[in-house]
Amino acid sequence: MFAYTIRRLSMLIPVLLGMALIVFSLIHAIPGNPAQILLGQQASPEAVAALTKEMGLDQPLYIQFVEYLKSLVTGDLGDSLRTRSPITEEVWPYLAATIELALFAMVIAVFIGVNAGILSAWFQNSWFDYLLMVAALIGVSMPIFWLGLMEQYIFSIKLDLLPTTGRDNIRDPVTAITHLYLLDTLMQGRFDQFIEVIRHLILPGVALATIPMAIIARITRSSMLEVMRSDYIRTARAKGMGMLKVVYKHSLRNAFIPILTIIGLQMGLLLGGAILTETIFGWPGIGNYIYGAIQFRDYPVIQSGILIVAAIFVCINLIVDLLYAAIDPRIKYR
Amino acid sequence: MVTPVLDVKKLKTSFFTDDGLLTVVNEVSFHINAGEVLGIVGESGCGKSVTSLSVMGLVPALTSKVEGEILYKGENLAQASEKRMRQVRGNEIAMIFQEPMTSLNPLFTIGSQLMEAIRLHNKKLSKKEAKQQAVTMLKKVGLPRADELINEYPHQLSGGMRQRVMIAMAMICNPQILIADEPTTALDVTIQAQILELMKKLNEETDTAILMITHDLGVVAEICQRVVVMYAGKVVEEGTVESIFKKPSHPYTKGLIQSVPDMRQKKERLFSIPGNVPKPGSLPIGCQFAPRCSYAHEKCLKETPYLKALSIEQKVRCWLYEDEKESIV
Structure with missing residues (x-):
């Protein structure tokens, strides 16, 4: 298991190398001199020449790539063109905001999705089952930006229950320690702020959770149906076990491998692709960060953002693979 | 007279299907005394397994209907609550399966x-x-290195070992009755013999009654004291193992016994009963075995025979014995 983990981690290297190559080519695929583009059409030739030298753009491409890799290895993602500060220092608050939102959404999606799937399987072919599955179908095909706007319209504007945007109350901002606000407020013992952060998480969290929730419910249903028909479930019942325990202990664990796969994939998507939701809800996350960078043609930030999202995706897949073995003793990694 | 530990009276199990209510087990009655081994024999699809699952209360509640009485020590399990059934399952009536x-x-x-x-x-x-x-x-069911075995997973064990584990699991609460649904069918012949030997031993040691469900007359001869022969959801013959093997009365039982290969005789082809078990829902009128029976006469095709006692030990459901007086053998 340990050796497998190490080996899987080492497989990260070629993946990241590939990603680095792609984002590196990105900036060089732009026609013309990047320095010129970065400085704009009005820049003087001297300034362009100076920046070209500063960025190492006068060097051959392979040397530039090696230089880029070198800086990556030392944890240097370059500087943002917009803010002039190192991206490595700048990115964490955004990343933390996204991680917090994605985890919050995923907890909702898993809790409701799995239980809905179980109920649906239990009452298979009843009106309840049909109702849940139609709801899941609607959930899967829901345009998230529309759902987000509707949520804001109903729950913020009409009912005035929840805040529309942001992570915290701007009149009483959270003092950041880890930038994971739920953790920060707890660490400071500010339960009033903790509640406030939760209130800010609900609307974007529900919007983000909708699609994963629906997919998880459908997968759980089919997986549970298969497991509940199996011989060992009959054995468990013949032992005198109650249905609740049969479902949650003996069936769910067996049904969980496909569910886990979906959770992993969806988690990757939530962390990387929540740009729309983050924009609508003014959520200062990585999606918003990259979106801003794109508007500003802040290439180093775009590069780094893509690289970080890719790395997260790969890491989540690794975690999912390791969890398989934890769930099913028949899965052995060599 | 001993009171039976399990007395099933007119058990009728039906399933709701798209084609209406299908009766799979039709007024089946049998009893088991404490410590006895009773065999239920029949072809696949004759309702043996559904009978056993009905006794356990494990037929799907939403799509089926169980009628009749299942008296366990005088208590009717057919009317018992799910809570009570949970106490009964595993603790008082345990079950092992085919696979x-x-x-x-x-x-x-x-x-x-x-x-x-x-x-x-x-x-x-x-x-x-x-x-x-x-x-x-685990030691009691003859598994070696039991101390290590309890930390192992099922996939690390062979089929025979797993069936021993199943038996251990069923017997661990000292049940009054063990229902064994084709426990040896999926195992190879040498392992079959070992498993039967083990069940026999446990039956003698613990006084647990065994309801052995099988299609294999060899298993019946090996372990059972009494047999119930089922056909198309009904009991067609019932008797002690000796009486059934020596003097099979129902043509179906005769056919079953004839189709067991005999080592002493050289036969070109093994005997088989022509035709198939009728599907529930399309059962013939009259005697359900009549279309496959070489003794069938007119009455068999019109009227359903009743279970007639031939002796204290033997009952048969067949018109051939209509006029026979109950003879005491």
Whole structure:
């Protein structure tokens, strides 16, 4: 298991190398001199020449790539063109905001999705089952930006229950320690702020959770149906076990491998692709960060953002693979 | 006279299907005395397994209907609550199944599945004591290195070993009745003999009655004292093993016994009963075996025969014996 983990981690290297190559080519695929583009059409030739030298753009491409890799290895993602500060220092608050939102959404999606799937399987072919599955179908095909706007319209504007945007109350901002606000407020013992952060998480969290929730419910249903028909479930019942325990202990664990796969994939998507939701809800996350960078043609930030999202995706897949073995003793990694 | 530990009276199990109500088990009656081994024999599809699942209350409640009486020590389990049935299952009536390869949960260790069986019915027992009992029980069913085995997973065991684990799990609460649904069918012949030997031994040692469901007359001859022969959801013959083997009365029983290969005779082809078991829902009128029966006459095709006692030990459902007086053998 340990050796497998190490080996899987080492497989990260070629993946990241590939990603680095792609984002590196990105900036060089732009026609013309990047320095010129970065400085704009009005820049003087001297300034362009100076920046070209500063960025190492006068060097051959392979040397530039090696230089880029070198800086990556030392944890240097370059500087943002917009803010002039190192991206490595700048990115964490955004990343933390996204991680917090994605985890919050995923907890909702898993809790409701799995239980809905179980109920649906239990009452298979009843009106309840049909109702849940139609709801899941609607959930899967829901345009998230529309759902987000509707949520804001109903729950913020009409009912005035929840805040529309942001992570915290701007009149009483959270003092950041880890930038994971739920953790920060707890660490400071500010339960009033903790509640406030939760209130800010609900609307974007529900919007983000909708699609994963629906997919998880459908997968759980089919997986549970298969497991509940199996011989060992009959054995468990013949032992005198109650249905609740049969479902949650003996069936769910067996049904969980496909569910886990979906959770992993969806988690990757939530962390990387929540740009729309983050924009609508003014959520200062990585999606918003990259979106801003794109508007500003802040290439180093775009590069780094893509690289970080890719790395997260790969890491989540690794975690999912390791969890398989934890769930099913028949899965052995060599 | 001994009161039977299980007395099934006119058990009728039907399933709701798209084609209406299908009766799979039709007014089946039998009883088991304490410590007795009763065989239920019949072809696949004749309702043996559904009978056993009905006794356990394990037929799907939403899509089926169980009528009649299932008297366990005088208590009617057909009317019992689900809560009461949970206490009965595993603790008083335990069950083992045909497929040892898939009947154990692949994700839990042997030990945890055994301990779970104990602790479901004996909540006061500590984990340590339960573990102790599990090890003892594994040794009792003849499994080597029981101490290590309890930490292993089902996939690390062979089919024969898994069936022994299943038996250990069923016997661990000292049930009054063990229902064995084709316990040897999925095993190879030498293992079959071992498993039967083990069940025989446990039956003698513990006074647990066994309801052996099988299509294999060899198994019946080996282990049972009495037999119930089922055909198309009905009991067609009932008697002691001796009487059934020496003097099979129902043409179906005769056919079953004839189709057992005989080592002493060289035959070109093995005897087989022509035709197939009729499907529930399309049962013929009159005697259900009549279309396949070489003795069938007119009455058989019109009227349903009743279960007639030929002697104290033997009953048969066949018009051939209509006029015969009850003879005491």
